[in-house]
Amino acid sequence: MRGPMRIAIGALALATVLAACGGSDDGGSSSDSGSGVDDLSIMVPADPGGGWDQTGRAFQKALDESGLAGGVEVTNVGGAGGTVGLAQLANQRGGGTTLMVTGLVMVGAVETNQSQARLEDTTPVARLTSEDLIVVVPADSPYETVTDLVDDIVATGKDVAVTGGSAGGADHILAGLLLKDAGVAADELIDTLNYIAYSGGGESLAALLGGQVDAGISGIGEYAEQVEAGELRALAVSGPARVEGIDAPTLTEAGYDVELTNWRGLVAAGDISDEDRAALVDLVTQVSESDEWQAELDRAGWGDTFLPGEEFDAFLGEEITSVQNVLRDIGLVQ
Numbered sequence: 001m002r003g004p005m006r007i008a009i010g011a012l013a014l015a016t017v018l019a020a021c022g023g024s025d026d027g028g029s030s031s032d033s034g035s036g037v038d039d040l041s042i043m044v045p046a047d048p049g050g051g052w053d054q055t056g057r058a059f060q061k062a063l064d065e066s067g068l069a070g071g072v073e074v075t076n077v078g079g080a081g082g083t084v085g086l087a088q089l090a091n092q093r094g095g096g097t098t099l100m101v102t103g104l105v106m107v108g109a110v111e112t113n114q115s116q117a118r119l120e121d122t123t124p125v126a127r128l129t130s131e132d133l134i135v136v137v138p139a140d141s142p143y144e145t146v147t148d149l150v151d152d153i154v155a156t157g158k159d160v161a162v163t164g165g166s167a168g169g170a171d172h173i174l175a176g177l178l179l180k181d182a183g184v185a186a187d188e189l190i191d192t193l194n195y196i197a198y199s200g201g202g203e204s205l206a207a208l209l210g211g212q213v214d215a216g217i218s219g220i221g222e223y224a225e226q227v228e229a230g231e232l233r234a235l236a237v238s239g240p241a242r243v244e245g246i247d248a249p250t251l252t253e254a255g256y257d258v259e260l261t262n263w264r265g266l267v268a269a270g271d272i273s274d275e276d277r278a279a280l281v282d283l284v285t286q287v288s289e290s291d292e293w294q295a296e297l298d299r300a301g302w303g304d305t306f307l308p309g310e311e312f313d314a315f316l317g318e319e320i321t322s323v324q325n326v327l328r329d330i331g332l333v334q
Helices: 051-066 080-090 104-112 146-159 170-181 186-192 201-209 220-228 274-288 291-300 309-329
Strands: 005-010 041-044 073-076 099-103 123-138 161-164 194-197 215-219 232-237 258-268 303-308
Touching (some): 041 080, 051 099, 080 099, 080 104, 104 258, 123 146, 123 170, 123 201, 123 220, 123 274, 146 186, 146 194, 146 232, 161 170, 170 186, 170 215, 170 309, 201 220, 220 232, 258 274, 258 303, 274 303
Parallel strands (some): 005 258
């Protein structure tokens, strides 16, 4: 019997951009840690409310409360699975002025959108977190199990609408893997899956609660509050084990050979100097070890999968190749 299909997905690449040519309007702020990183800003390449936004703002909070850097600004640049923000980062020259959030969502979106700006052109700083995905339906849905949902999609095709993050991202990939495991051929997937993509978790949540879609897939943190409140019903989680506080089986327990975890990390502009990169890696490493960041991980329920600098660079290269293969396998790219 073949083992579950596994893929680690990245959703947070903080593009750390150092101050360049004059800094911020308010004069910026300097890290008290001696890291050499001044006027740091964080770009979240998605609309507010989703996992990237939550991660970027949690990292900003840890920076501030730990005293490692103050006055760090977070900006949202949504669109096309993060590739709009990625293109903006790629156009920056002269050293860092922004850290950007990234992950598998962006890895997949680069391929499905045929983006000219690519993650290979950035400077990987660190992988930060991992998070299971969750499959949910509105509380009044007729689907009691994930098998009910998948079987109905296989039977009725696009009559069933599934929402999630950007096209080609972790949520979309999980939907494709589930249908493939249920027997849908790759060349039939596009005609079977009615996937409604949103660039922010807040929009997909609104579509679910408003009855505009039948089911949703996202990081657990994006839907956990509504699951706890009884507004959404959790059908399954995507990782290797059940999640505390979520009354739902793993996909493997539900009978699917699918296992998926979403990772998030930080990247910077591609043309920064070795000295700037070392300063960023040092700062992010200090934040990752701080009590303030560990408290944010506990609050959000994120796994601590920190991987700095060159190690993250190697992981990202492997992840890009893996995602390209999976996207071809499930028919999302040629």
